[in-house]
Amino acid sequence: MKKVVAVVGARPQFIKHFAFEQEAKKFFDLRTIHTGQHYDENMSHVFFHELGMQKPDYQLQLGGGNHGQQTGLMMIEIEKILIDEMPDLLVVYGDTNSTLAGALAAAKLHIPIAHIEAGLRSYNKEMPEEINRVLTDHMSDILFVPGVLSENNLAKESITKQVFVVGDIMKDLVLQAVENQWIKRQAGQEGRYYYATLHRPYNTDNKERLQYVLDSLNDLDIKTVFAIHPRTKNLMKQYGMVEQKYEQIIFIEPQSYFSSLGFLYHSEGLITDSGGMQKEAYWLKKKCVTIRKETEWVETLLHDANVLLFDDLSGLNHHLNTPCYRFDDTLFGEGKTSVKISEACKKFLSSKSSNV
Numbered sequence: 001m002k003k004v005v006a007v008v009g010a011r012p013q014f015i016k017h018f019a020f021e022q023e024a025k026k027f028f029d030l031r032t033i034h035t036g037q038h039y040d041e042n043m044s045h046v047f048f049h050e051l052g053m054q055k056p057d058y059q060l061q062l063g064g065g066n067h068g069q070q071t072g073l074m075m076i077e078i079e080k081i082l083i084d085e086m087p088d089l090l091v092v093y094g095d096t097n098s099t100l101a102g103a104l105a106a107a108k109l110h111i112p113i114a115h116i117e118a119g120l121r122s123y124n125k126e127m128p129e130e131i132n133r134v135l136t137d138h139m140s141d142i143l144f145v146p147g148v149l150s151e152n153n154l155a156k157e158s159i160t161k162q163v164f165v166v167g168d169i170m171k172d173l174v175l176q177a178v179e180n181q182w183i184k185r186q187a188g189q190e191g192r193y194y195y196a197t198l199h200r201p202y203n204t205d206n207k208e209r210l211q212y213v214l215d216s217l218n219d220l221d222i223k224t225v226f227a228i229h230p231r232t233k234n235l236m237k238q239y240g241m242v243e244q245k246y247e248q249i250i251f252i253e254p255q256s257y258f259s260s261l262g263f264l265y266h267s268e269g270l271i272t273d274s275g276g277m278q279k280e281a282y283w284l285k286k287k288c289v290t291i292r293k294e295t296e297w298v299e300t301l302l303h304d305a306n307v308l309l310f311d312d313l314s315g316l317n318h319h320l321n322t323p324c325y326r327f328d329d330t331l332f333g334e335g336k337t338s339v340k341i342s343e344a345c346k347k348f349l350s351s352k353s354s355n356v
Helices: 011-024 045-051 067-085 097-108 128-139 148-156 169-179 207-218 230-239 257-265 275-283 298-304 316-320 337-355
Strands: 002-008 028-034 089-093 113-116 142-145 163-165 193-197 223-227 249-252 270-272 288-291 306-309
Touching: 002 011, 002 067, 002 097, 002 337, 011 028, 011 089, 011 169, 011 257, 011 275, 011 337, 028 067, 028 337, 067 097, 089 097, 089 337, 097 113, 097 128, 113 128, 113 337, 142 148, 142 337, 148 163, 163 337, 169 257, 169 275, 169 337, 193 257, 207 223, 207 230, 207 249, 223 257, 257 275, 270 275, 275 288, 275 298, 275 306, 288 316, 298 306, 306 316
Parallel strands: 002 028, 002 089, 089 113, 113 142, 142 163, 193 223, 193 270, 223 249, 270 288, 288 306
Antiparallel strands: none
16 A cells, blocks of 8 residues: 555644545555644544544644744654655645645655645735645645635646645535534534634734724624634733623633534534634534635635625624525535545556556
């Protein structure tokens, strides 16, 4: 069997990797490196417990630190592993520092790279994720994009070879969770509420901005259940913000994957700055307001299923109460993305062997 090494490190990557792992282990000797970029219990290890994922073959515990420091340390350690393993293919997901570090290490060793969730663009280079995804796309040998818009983004940058439109791998697991009623069995909050997840630096790292966001949530017509990121919680303490002051906000700890989907499923709508949750809200047919100036998931904006707000949050209540009249059940695929990716990787590696 061909050897494939996958790099994971952040919450969405565990979800994507689980879906890929289920199919890929049928064809490949699959090894996993967990960089430890997210080290909170509910944001990393719980995926191995809840989803029954294979334990990582390598656990690096390299969370924390500035972007350059974190990425550099990851490159050093991933390179050591790749030299030892010398896989036939490296798989990376999305747009995190773990993604970029894995891709750079593999590229220097001439190991082919497969990028799952390629081609996304926010065109906001102030976001570290945008830098990570662009660089990773240009290093990758085989690119799996969720839709035609992402394929077009790559074509604009002259990346046209070995690009496959396969849908979104996160949809595989969401549909599986719906079909098996895992979501329905999760407890939400009693009564009507909105669900919120906010963690990006431009919403949290400035005291006045975070104050404005929290005040806006507190002014909504019904309560907001806010799954607060550990970093945001620490910033609130640093800024002297007391949770009890916000009577309309119910602060809860970061949720495990299915628990988070459960809160979303039972809610009246989502308020987020997360990329992945914009899609999850769409697939669960929940109105979403994204507290950002742009989104890489532009398809979710159709029919106002997802609305962008940033500078002026006074319209938050209005948009949450304006229903979307149409959700496209085929958006980002049919839930078979992991099968398509595994088959394409198998064919790619077979063709490389035949050319040797």
